[in-house]
Amino acid sequence: MRESIIMKIHYGTALAAVALVAVHILMRLTQGFAESLQYDSVITNYKFLPYAGMLEIILILLSIHGFNGLRVILLELKQGRAYEKAVSYGCIVAIIALIVYGSRTIIMVNTGMM
Amino acid sequence: MALTSGLAENSPLSSFQLITLRIARYNPEHDSAKTFMEFQIQYEKWTTVLEAILEVKKYFDHSVAVRYSCRQATCGSCGMIINGKPRLACFTKISELNSNIITVEPMNNFPIIRDLAVKFERLFDTHHKIKPYLIHDDNEITKDTKEFLQSPEELEQYIQFSNCIKCGLCNSACPTMATDSSFVGPQALAQAYRYVADSRDKGKDNRLKIIDDSHGIWRCHFAGSCSQVCPKGVDPAMGIQLLRGYMLGFRS
Amino acid sequence: MTNQDEHKEGIGGMINPRRYGVERVAYLLMRLSGLGLLAYFIGHIYETSTILKGQVGWNEFLELTQTNAGHAILAIVIAMCVFHTVNGIRVMLGHGGIGVGKPARPDYPYTPASQNIRHKIGIYSAIILAAIAMMYGLTVMFGE
Numbered sequence: 001m002r003e004s005i006i007m008k009i010h011y012g013t014a015l016a017a018v019a020l021v022a023v024h025i026l027m028r029l030t031q032g033f034a035e036s037l038q039y040d041s042v043i044t045n046y047k048f049l050p051y052a053g054m055l056e057i058i059l060i061l062l063s064i065h066g067f068n069g070l071r072v073i074l075l076e077l078k079q080g081r082a083y084e085k086a087v088s089y090g091c092i093v094a095i096i097a098l099i100v101y102g103s104r105t106i107i108m109v110n111t112g113m114m
Numbered sequence: 115m116a117l118t119s120g121l122a123e124n125s126p127l128s129s130f131q132l133i134t135l136r137i138a139r140y141n142p143e144h145d146s147a148k149t150f151m152e153f154q155i156q157y158e159k160w161t162t163v164l165e166a167i168l169e170v171k172k173y174f175d176h177s178v179a180v181r182y183s184c185r186q187a188t189c190g191s192c193g194m195i196i197n198g199k200p201r202l203a204c205f206t207k208i209s210e211l212n213s214n215i216i217t218v219e220p221m222n223n224f225p226i227i228r229d230l231a232v233k234f235e236r237l238f239d240t241h242h243k244i245k246p247y248l249i250h251d252d253n254e255i256t257k258d259t260k261e262f263l264q265s266p267e268e269l270e271q272y273i274q275f276s277n278c279i280k281c282g283l284c285n286s287a288c289p290t291m292a293t294d295s296s297f298v299g300p301q302a303l304a305q306a307y308r309y310v311a312d313s314r315d316k317g318k319d320n321r322l323k324i325i326d327d328s329h330g331i332w333r334c335h336f337a338g339s340c341s342q343v344c345p346k347g348v349d350p351a352m353g354i355q356l357l358r359g360y361m362l363g364f365r366s
Numbered sequence: 367m368t369n370q371d372e373h374k375e376g377i378g379g380m381i382n383p384r385r386y387g388v389e390r391v392a393y394l395l396m397r398l399s400g401l402g403l404l405a406y407f408i409g410h411i412y413e414t415s416t417i418l419k420g421q422v423g424w425n426e427f428l429e430l431t432q433t434n435a436g437h438a439i440l441a442i443v444i445a446m447c448v449f450h451t452v453n454g455i456r457v458m459l460g461h462g463g464i465g466v467g468k469p470a471r472p473d474y475p476y477t478p479a480s481q482n483i484r485h486k487i488g489i490y491s492a493i494i495l496a497a498i499a500m501m502y503g504l505t506v507m508f509g510e
Contacts, residue, residue: 004326004361011362011458018451033506037428039421046417059411066404073397075328076294077377084328098411105415114418142371199385222375232373274469287386289393292375311469336460337393338481339386347472352480359463 046109164203179229190281240302249317275308284340296329300340304350399446449496456488
């Protein structure tokens, strides 16, 4: 993939994440910070499908943005064909792993499989 | 070692002062690390760092290696780190540094030949890589006009960037260049903009493709250090962001 | 060719914020906040997965975070998040060529148009907003 496409995705995920994370934080504040973290409150949030969907989108956006940012820093720190391939593929694996791990929580709580 | 020069000692009108000039000495062929030699140099308010170094070569140690030519910020030869920042030695007056100790070192991010002289091969390679010439399908000799007309407004779009003297100070100050050996660098990227913005040039797509790789334009993070050290007011950071504007669809 | 041969400044030069003004400070803070936020994000994903262990598991982990140290870390995360967002928007606009000035014949002494007051205000705003958000976060967390 061309670097310009990767960086457009980087910027796009950042802008989308800003809007959705703002909603995520506002939910904590409007419900009362401590109350919103209580077990029952969290379960209720997860079971509300639009909110669970939003969490899933945030998970995908921030995983891509975060690990691509890490890839950029690592590529600038050291060079070499093998190293750069390892960094790029390593970041792709990390993105997938984090999305799978986070999705597992969202899906299992949302569907009551816990 | 501290030696004192006799600069201007015979002039009755002189109002010279003394500074300590610390010169980095390093020969990669037989030295394991950089060392510093100190010299006491007399200077007037108009004395440049290059003149002080040449004073050392003249009276104390002719083996100090330094590259220079025009002495008027035109040839781009005498770039070096002066008191921690990349500067042209011929364009930096000792009096403006406000320090009694002047430390001169070779430019960072360039391989050292010896002492203050560094290799420019990589800078010239990356400069060449972005095709620093007009790309045009028409042959002006066969055209009736025999010239490419350009309005003053079109000229303004790139003329600032054609002031580049390839001194390498921008590459020396760049934080990405500090660790990334493959980065194209601010000098070449600013020159890519200079040609892309030229209304006579038709090589935009070609150049944008060249700089669109994992060590190309996207490794610039707009820290702006390149523009702060440019001795010719080129403002490479501006050129790079304007160039990226084409790639992000903000400019056409 | 090794780092020594290339005479590269290295990580020390890259992270040194003292020589080139507030823009270089912003560059460093952007990197540090990005790395910090990624670390927090990974931790947050793990933290929230404890809910799968039921109420006991969730409360156990919640207790760990509801400490003074936990609140302080969260306050720093809030500051990093706000700085990274505001400065990120500034940098993104700059990357598009917006607010970086127009090419013009330079006059001595050369002041780079790209390092203009708009961007400096953007950087200081990011720092101030991050501090305010952190203070607000501390008030909310320690107030309850």
